Amino acid sequence: MFEFINFYFIPGLILGCIYALGAIGITLTFGILRFANFSHGENMTIGAYFAYTLVSLFGMHPLLAMPIAMALTAFVALGVDRYFYRPFRSSPSIMLVMASFGIMLMAQSIIQFTWGTQVKTISPGIQRPIKLFDYLMISPKHLIIIACTLVLVFIVHYLLTYTKTGKAMRAMADSPELARLTGINTEGVIRTTWIIGGGLAAAAGVLLAIDTQVQTLMGFQLLLPMFAAAILGGIGKPYGAIAGGLIIGVAEELCTYPWIGTEPLIAPNYKAGVAFAIMVIMLIWRPSGLFKGKVF
Amino acid sequence: MDLFYGYFLYAISLVTIGGIYAILTLGLNIQWGFAGLFNAGIAGFFAIGAYSAAILTTMPTDRHLGGYEMPYIVAALVAMVASGLIAWVIGKICLRLRSDYLAIATIGIAEIIRLVFKNEVWATNGHRGISEVPKPFEGLPQPWNDLAFLAIVGLIVLAVYLLSERAHKSPWGRVMTAIRENEPASHAAGKNIETFRMQGFVIGSMIMALAGAMMSHYLKFINPAVSEPIASTFLVWVMLIVGGSGNNKGAIIGAFLMWFIWSGTELVLSTIVQNIPPDLLSYLPADLSVRLAYVRIFMIGLLLQIFLQKYPSGIFPEKRPIAR
Amino acid sequence: MSEKKLVLLLENVDGGYGDSQILTDINMEVHQGEIVVIIGPNGAGKSTAMKSVFGLLNLTKGKVVLNGKDITNMPPEKVVHEGVCYVPQTANIFPSLTVQENLEMGAFIRNDDFKPRMQEIFELFPPLYEKRAQPAGTLSGGQRQMVAMGKALMLEPQILLLDEPTAGLSPLYQSEIFEIVKQVHAHGTPILMVEQNAKQALAIADRGYVLVDGKNKYHDTGAALLADPEVGEMFLGGGKAATISKRKPATANAKTKTTPKSKSKTTSKANSKSGIKKPLPKKVKDPSLKKKSTTTKKSGA
Numbered sequence: 001m002f003e004f005i006n007f008y009f010i011p012g013l014i015l016g017c018i019y020a021l022g023a024i025g026i027t028l029t030f031g032i033l034r035f036a037n038f039s040h041g042e043n044m045t046i047g048a049y050f051a052y053t054l055v056s057l058f059g060m061h062p063l064l065a066m067p068i069a070m071a072l073t074a075f076v077a078l079g080v081d082r083y084f085y086r087p088f089r090s091s092p093s094i095m096l097v098m099a100s101f102g103i104m105l106m107a108q109s110i111i112q113f114t115w116g117t118q119v120k121t122i123s124p125g126i127q128r129p130i131k132l133f134d135y136l137m138i139s140p141k142h143l144i145i146i147a148c149t150l151v152l153v154f155i156v157h158y159l160l161t162y163t164k165t166g167k168a169m170r171a172m173a174d175s176p177e178l179a180r181l182t183g184i185n186t187e188g189v190i191r192t193t194w195i196i197g198g199g200l201a202a203a204a205g206v207l208l209a210i211d212t213q214v215q216t217l218m219g220f221q222l223l224l225p226m227f228a229a230a231i232l233g234g235i236g237k238p239y240g241a242i243a244g245g246l247i248i249g250v251a252e253e254l255c256t257y258p259w260i261g262t263e264p265l266i267a268p269n270y271k272a273g274v275a276f277a278i279m280v281i282m283l284i285w286r287p288s289g290l291f292k293g294k295v296f
Numbered sequence: 297m298d299l300f301y302g303y304f305l306y307a308i309s310l311v312t313i314g315g316i317y318a319i320l321t322l323g324l325n326i327q328w329g330f331a332g333l334f335n336a337g338i339a340g341f342f343a344i345g346a347y348s349a350a351i352l353t354t355m356p357t358d359r360h361l362g363g364y365e366m367p368y369i370v371a372a373l374v375a376m377v378a379s380g381l382i383a384w385v386i387g388k389i390c391l392r393l394r395s396d397y398l399a400i401a402t403i404g405i406a407e408i409i410r411l412v413f414k415n416e417v418w419a420t421n422g423h424r425g426i427s428e429v430p431k432p433f434e435g436l437p438q439p440w441n442d443l444a445f446l447a448i449v450g451l452i453v454l455a456v457y458l459l460s461e462r463a464h465k466s467p468w469g470r471v472m473t474a475i476r477e478n479e480p481a482s483h484a485a486g487k488n489i490e491t492f493r494m495q496g497f498v499i500g501s502m503i504m505a506l507a508g509a510m511m512s513h514y515l516k517f518i519n520p521a522v523s524e525p526i527a528s529t530f531l532v533w534v535m536l537i538v539g540g541s542g543n544n545k546g547a548i549i550g551a552f553l554m555w556f557i558w559s560g561t562e563l564v565l566s567t568i569v570q571n572i573p574p575d576l577l578s579y580l581p582a583d584l585s586v587r588l589a590y591v592r593i594f595m596i597g598l599l600l601q602i603f604l605q606k607y608p609s610g611i612f613p614e615k616r617p618i619a620r
Numbered sequence: 621m622s623e624k625k626l627v628l629l630l631e632n633v634d635g636g637y638g639d640s641q642i643l644t645d646i647n648m649e650v651h652q653g654e655i656v657v658i659i660g661p662n663g664a665g666k667s668t669a670m671k672s673v674f675g676l677l678n679l680t681k682g683k684v685v686l687n688g689k690d691i692t693n694m695p696p697e698k699v700v701h702e703g704v705c706y707v708p709q710t711a712n713i714f715p716s717l718t719v720q721e722n723l724e725m726g727a728f729i730r731n732d733d734f735k736p737r738m739q740e741i742f743e744l745f746p747p748l749y750e751k752r753a754q755p756a757g758t759l760s761g762g763q764r765q766m767v768a769m770g771k772a773l774m775l776e777p778q779i780l781l782l783d784e785p786t787a788g789l790s791p792l793y794q795s796e797i798f799e800i801v802k803q804v805h806a807h808g809t810p811i812l813m814v815e816q817n818a819k820q821a822l823a824i825a826d827r828g829y830v831l832v833d834g835k836n837k838y839h840d841t842g843a844a845l846l847a848d849p850e851v852g853e854m855f856l857g858g859g860k861a862a863t864i865s866k867r868k869p870a871t872a873n874a875k876t877k878t879t880p881k882s883k884s885k886t887t888s889k890a891n892s893k894s895g896i897k898k899p900l901p902k903k904v905k906d907p908s909l910k911k912k913s914t915t916t917k918k919s920g921a
Contacts, residue, residue, distance in 0.1 A: 036396035038336070038403070087605045094334055094395050098533070099604055101336060101399075105530050106597035109590035116583055164728070167717065171725045174714040181674070181708065182771070183700030183729040224407055227400045269415045276404045283389050283397060296394035 002135035008257045009250065014142050014211060016249025017149035021204035022222060023229035023241035024156060025197025031173035031236025031294055032193045035096035039080070040201055040226065041219030042107035047073040047202025048122075048209040048218060049115050055122045062122045063144065066206045070199040077198030078191060093296075104220070112216045120214040122206075145207045152203055153242055156196065160238060165192050173236040173294070224272055225252070228279035234293025243290060248275050301439075308442045310559055311552075315449035316510050318551035320528070321535045322456045322544060323503030329542035329614065330469060331496030332476035333391075334399040336525075338532050340406030341379045341501045343523035345508025347413055348375035350426040350518045357428075360421035368432055372509045379505030380498045382409075387494045398497075403525070410523040425519025429512050445514060452510065453548065456503055460544045472496060526593060531558060534600045542614025549612065554596070561592045624651040626687075627779050627810050628673065628704075633682035635672050641680065642668045643834045648812075650779060655801065655811045657825040657842065659818040665834035666814040667709065667783050673812070674706045674781060675699050687778060701729055703778035709787050712768035715757025719748050722756050722767050726774030734774060741770040744803060762793040762800075769804060780804065782813040786820075798824055822846045 022044055029037045050069035054060045084103055088095045129137040160166040165188065172179040172189050180186050201219075208218060229248050233240020252274045255266040266274060287295045320342060327333045335341075352371035356363030366374075386405055390398040413420045420426065433444040463469050474482045475489050483489055512518040522528065531554065539550015569585045581587060603610065630648040634641060642665045650656045658666045671677050673684055675696045683692040686702055694702070705726075714722050723741060727734040742749035745766040751759060756767045765785055772780055785801065786794040798820050805811055805824075815821035822828050825842035830851055838851055845851050 030396070036400055038399070084601055094332070095604060095608070097334055097396055097399050098537075099601060101530070101533070102597045102600040102604070105526060106594050106601075108526075109593035109597065112590040113587045113594070116581060116587060118583075164724070167721050167724060168728060171714040171717055171721075174716050175711050178708065178711055178714065179725075181696050181700070181706055182725055183697055183775075184725060185728070186697070224400075224404045227404075231397075231400075267415070270408075270411055272404075272411060273408050276408055279404065280389055280401070283393065283401070287393055287397075296396060 012250035012253030016246035020242040020245025022226040027230040027241040035093040038100040039103035041223035043201035044205030045219035048205035051206040070202040073202035074195040074198040077194040225275035228275040234289025234291035237291040237293040240291030314552040314555040319507035321547040321551040323500045325547040327500035334395045336399040337402030337406030338529040340409040341504040342508040345375040345505030346512040349509035361419040376502040380502040383501035414520040540610030540612035543612040546612030629685040635679040654826040657821040660831035664831040705772035705777040706781040709783040720752040726771030
């Protein structure tokens with residue numbers, strides 16, 4: 001039982017936190033700018049590399065480097081929007097999908113060129129797990145990840161519910177055309193979307209780097225589960241994305257538990273397949289997702 | 297003379313692989329150019345073709361599944377059917393939704409296909425790949441062997457091109473154009489949009505698998521690298537956009553043009569790396585040549601963005617099939 | 621008629637989408653304190669004429685003047701700042717936002733304290749106050765229109781543009797909407813409204829414009845238009861009968877003054893029996909249909 005919690009459920013929760021933070025950005029850009037952003041994973045990767053650079057150059061603590069990496073990534077996301085997405089504001093959205101697909105590979109190649117392809121680490125080494133109630137074990141870095149996620153989710157919740165720009169973001173996710181007719185500053189909303197989406201992706205990247213390591217394809221590998229989380233939660237629904245991320249993270253880990261016999265139910269190599277399967281089931285059964293999001 | 301002969305062989309291989317890319321691009325043109333479907337998993341369909349052909353035609357071995365020694369044509373047909381089936385399933389799920397979902401699902405399925413080929417070592421020999429894939433006309437001495445293979449590729453390109461042209465001009469092609477440009481109106485005209493889209497998607501994916509089969513016979517070797525998205529999916533997209541989506545001629549010319557640029561820049565970059573003075577080299581990262589390869593991807597990516605923004609209809613814009 | 625201040629003026633306006641011209645030489649005026657309706661057959665360019673005020677189409681000739689300021693071809697986000705509020709026919713609320721948040725979004729460009737204004741709107745539409753914390757998408761059709769108008773009124777606009785506010789609503793709600801429009805108007809906001817439901821609209825209107833084929837055809841007071849036999853034949857009875865249904869088949873030549881709708885219903889019934897509508901309509905029917913088909917093509921392009 002404790003083995004199940006310690007080695008399957010908690011890692012699933014950790015992974016879920018990271019997916020959730022990444023998926024918020026995906027769902028917001030999908031809902032507000034109306035396109036599936038394939039370059040979102042690269043925001044994570046670049047955030048992690050920014051943090052790595054700060055940690056290795058200045059010996060900064062990863063948690064201190066995280067907000068700086070978030071700000072830098074948000075800035076990058078704004079720049080990419082300005083030069084690569086804004087020209088397509090009035091084009092069919094599929095042009096944006098294609099542009100983002102190109103940005104994904106351009107960003108990967110810049111990262112690979114700048115930092116090389118060797119795996120790097122920013123985590124402070126192996127830490128002794130904390131024991132709770134004698135058997136329950138959780139490592140300090142996992143506690144950090146959960147705490148950071150909670151704080152960030154609370155900030156996002158506050159922004160969306162209580163600020164004018166946050167409400168305008170939700171309004172625009174409902175209907176961009178009406179938002180424009182109402183006089184909502186749509187470009188401002190779009191900028192905020194990139195700042196929030198990019199920043200959270202960077203945070204997810206840094207947290208993943210703290211948990212595992214920094215490598216050039218880390219964001220790309222998470223793209224599929226993040227899309228799955230956004231669709232599971234419902235496009236345009238940030239709370240849905242959070243729930244979706246957690247569900248998919250936990251589901252991926254639980255599927256590797258030896259439910260039948262002694263072998264893992266699904267080989268760890270195929271974890272990505274779990275997210276894909278959940279996404280496919282949702283697309284068939286309920287494309288609007290758990291939280292009744294948009295269906296395009 | 298030897299140098300000339302070397303260049304000659306290099307040119308043949310360049311044109312052959314360019315031709316295989318042309319097949320891929322024609323396949324994508326049916327999906328995107330005709331039907332407006334975004335396939336972000338070209339690599340997956342390509343890899344299915346490559347692996348099916350390799351497994352079905354190799355001699356018996358204990359390194360991987362194989363030993364069926366099927367004729368090339370049968371293997372290629374099986375490869376195409378397998379790819380078409382997967383496309384059909386994906387299409388069933390996604391075609392009723394907007395193209396974004398298809399893009400997500402295709403990139404997902406490509407990733408899973410890649411995982412399967414990488415991890416199912418008993419069948420695919422894992423990352424070491426399948427070697428000794430037979431190649432047609434292997435008995436012929438060089439350069440005749442390569443020339444004969446080039447002729448096959450050329451014939452396939454021609455066949456796919458002609459069929460594709462006919463399809464584009466046929467009533468089927470006109471319906472496709474109508475659906476792409478004004479979905480509600482074609483719906484109102486009583487056209488079953490999903491069926492038409494499905495046909496385009498499945499046929500395109502089958503053509504991609506055929507290209508994969510050709511590639512594995514040509515290289516005589518296949519490993520999971522074929523399913524990396526950069527070399528296939530991305531490059532093929534750039535080829536089609538630059539050449540002109542919706543235009544078959546544009547697809548072919550775009551494929552050759554981008555393949556020449558892609559290979560040419562590799563040559564240029566490696567020459568540069570080789571000629572860097574050693575004392576300068578010591579200041580540069582040790583994996584410089586590896587890193588420089590990524591500059592190439594960046595440049596191609598930038599080219600795609602420039603075309604998307606400034607010349608969205610490509611070098612050869614689509615000729616609309618005018619009815620009546 | 622025009623002793624009151626001129627709020628909105630369209631002068632010799634030509635316009636359309638892309639290359640295709642829909643409006644030709646449109647002239648229109650709205651004065652302080654007026655309700656002005658635009659009526660006409662399907663595809664006559666009614667909504668398009670209204671959108672021309674809001675910068676939603678490309679004007680090639682003429683000008684649009686708001687309170688003496690030229691706003692020709694000004695983009696919608698700027699027109700809002702000039703004090704014009706436009707309520708589209710459909711998708712005119714943010715369904716997942718609460719009623720109150722919808723009103724707040726209406727006041728997006730206001731930087732001052734808009735709480736008192738919101739209070740006024742809640743007083744104008746009491747059902748909205750009750751449901752202020754509910755997502756607007758959960759409201760009934762009539763209440764949604766209240767949200768849509770309330771949202772527009774948050775800006776205390778110089779003029780309110782309503783695009784077929786009763787479209788797609790049941791007759792019960794339609795009457796409710798006209799009541800709401802009257803209420804809003806009573807608060808002092810001039811209204812320019814496009815309506816299919818010509819009879820009820822003219823009944824509450826100070827003046828009306830009849831558009832055909834993207835051109836001004838008639839212009840008079842609401843009562844006079846209701847009374848005009850030709851207009852009656854074309855749009856109040858015949859035009860409707862030809863293009864939509866036989867629900868309001870009668871002409872209005874029996875009427876001499878503006879009457880409340882209940883009364884007009886009975887008169888129309890009486891007239892339908894009298895069979896005046898005989899000579900109707902190939903002439904009207906044809907151009908409207910033709911126009912309709914061309915506009916669908918345009919919107920698809």
